[in-house]
Amino acid sequence: MIALLAADLPYWAQSLLRILGGLVAVLLPAGTIVYLFLFKMMSFMQSRLGPMEAGPYGSMQLFAEVGKWLQKEDITPARADRTIFKIAPLVVLASTFLLVAVVPFGPDAWFTNFEAGVFYLLAVSSVSVLGILMAGWSSANKYSLLGGLRAAGQLIAYELPMVLAVIGVIIQAGTMNLQGIVVAQNGGSMFGWNGLGNPYILTQFTGFIIFMIAVQAELTQTPFDMPIAESELVSGYMTEYSGFRFLTFFIAEFATAGVFSLIASVLFLGGWGVPFAWFDWKSIDDISDWMNVVGPLIMFTKMMVLAFVIMWVRFSYPRFREDQLQRFAWKVLIPISLVNIMITAILKVAF
Numbered sequence: 001m002i003a004l005l006a007a008d009l010p011y012w013a014q015s016l017l018r019i020l021g022g023l024v025a026v027l028l029p030a031g032t033i034v035y036l037f038l039f040k041m042m043s044f045m046q047s048r049l050g051p052m053e054a055g056p057y058g059s060m061q062l063f064a065e066v067g068k069w070l071q072k073e074d075i076t077p078a079r080a081d082r083t084i085f086k087i088a089p090l091v092v093l094a095s096t097f098l099l100v101a102v103v104p105f106g107p108d109a110w111f112t113n114f115e116a117g118v119f120y121l122l123a124v125s126s127v128s129v130l131g132i133l134m135a136g137w138s139s140a141n142k143y144s145l146l147g148g149l150r151a152a153g154q155l156i157a158y159e160l161p162m163v164l165a166v167i168g169v170i171i172q173a174g175t176m177n178l179q180g181i182v183v184a185q186n187g188g189s190m191f192g193w194n195g196l197g198n199p200y201i202l203t204q205f206t207g208f209i210i211f212m213i214a215v216q217a218e219l220t221q222t223p224f225d226m227p228i229a230e231s232e233l234v235s236g237y238m239t240e241y242s243g244f245r246f247l248t249f250f251i252a253e254f255a256t257a258g259v260f261s262l263i264a265s266v267l268f269l270g271g272w273g274v275p276f277a278w279f280d281w282k283s284i285d286d287i288s289d290w291m292n293v294v295g296p297l298i299m300f301t302k303m304m305v306l307a308f309v310i311m312w313v314r315f316s317y318p319r320f321r322e323d324q325l326q327r328f329a330w331k332v333l334i335p336i337s338l339v340n341i342m343i344t345a346i347l348k349v350a351f
Contacts, residue, residue, distance in 0.1 A: 018111055025100045029258030029303060030251055035062050036304075037311035038254070045315055069250075072243040079140035080240065088138060089241070089248035091131030096252055098124040099259045104179045106272050106295030107287045117178040118170060121263060122163050125218065128256070129155045132227065135249075136237035147236025150322065151227035154217055157329040158224075162214035164337035165207040168344040169200050169267050182271035183284050197275035201268040206340045208268045210333055212306070215260045216313060217329070219253060223317040226325060257310055258303060265302035272299045 009017065039061060043050030051058035076082055102117045102124075104110040114120050129152055136148015170176055173184040181200075188198030201208050217224040228236040238249050265271055272295030273287075281287055320328070 021111065022097055022100060025103070025105075026096055026255045026259065027251070029262070029300070029307070030255035031062055032304070033254045033258055033307050033311070035059065037308065041308070041311060042315050066247065069247040070244060074243040074245060077140050077240050081138040081140075084134050084138035085240075086245065088131045088135035089245045089252070091134060092128045093248055093252040093255070095124060095127035095131065096255045096259055098127065099256070099263070102178060103259070103262050103266060104182060104271060105299050106292035107284055109272070109292045109295055110179065113179055114177065116176045118166055118176040122166065125162075126155070126159060128252075132237050135241070139237070139240040141240050143233045144237050144239045147227045147229070147233045147239070151220060151237060154220070154224060154226060154325060157326055158214045158217035161210050161329060161333035161337050162218065164334065164341060165210040165214065166267060167341050168204045168207040171341070171344045171348050172200060172203060178266050178271070179284075182266060182273050185270040186273035187276045187281075187283065194275060194277040197270060197277070199268065199270045204268060204340070204344070206336065208264070210337050210340070211264060211267070212309065213333065215264065216310060219257055219260070219310070221257070221310065221314045223313070223320050224325060225319055226322055229319065257307055261303040261306035261310065262299060264306050265299060269302050272296065274298070
């Protein structure tokens, strides 16, 4: 979409289009996840209705919540480092926008098409750690500092399994370009049959499970919510935040859940594509332009399925202890992911 229009629009219009597209790609999934899963799914799991007063079936509750937080006073602690304290939520949110910039939504519907797209997204996903550390340290609050330090230790530990889980996909696809990974899955075949292409969730199922566990930890969602841990640290690194800045953290959390779900759908579920054999396509050059419209809808559907899994786990499991959390990453996930890489490499060479 963006690539198609780029030839006909001036640079400022292209930039504006990319900004608007980025806002839609980040905020629309975030709002949908909050309403469907946080307000409704969690309520039904607990045998209650959830928000019902604002709009039909509570459909306007999200706007009421945003309006409430915008009206709240923005308080900065007297002993806080004011500049860093105010910048921290923006750093966390910015990392989400940087992540969505590399996600392809169709054959021509993309913001950027880096050859090393996987390398870029894994590098950019680490930026949020800096924002959380900044928030914890600058708040001049011991609860916040403990939450920030916990978050740093947790995110560093679980980035390694995430990176190692993706390596299996790179080996199979033979490229780090996300568009190339989509094409490899939908244009491939399994044992000579191409009716479903070759979605890597089948051949890289171990890597998919490890990736989704690491995503859960990166989002600091239960059972990996030690950095927030209300019963221990009040709200962790967010304790001193109020008003719009707290809202920014809240938006970033659910927007990042949506973006990581989009990335997982690209890496393991075939992304925006459908098996090429369905339409007798041989390569990406044969794909019809209508896939630039249908592709984002396919991506959104897959994103919602994966976001449902993330939220289901969040609402179902108890919190790990800090030692259990670290042991699980270093002694379970990393060894399994290394074995997965070895087996994938051997099979790639052999077949």
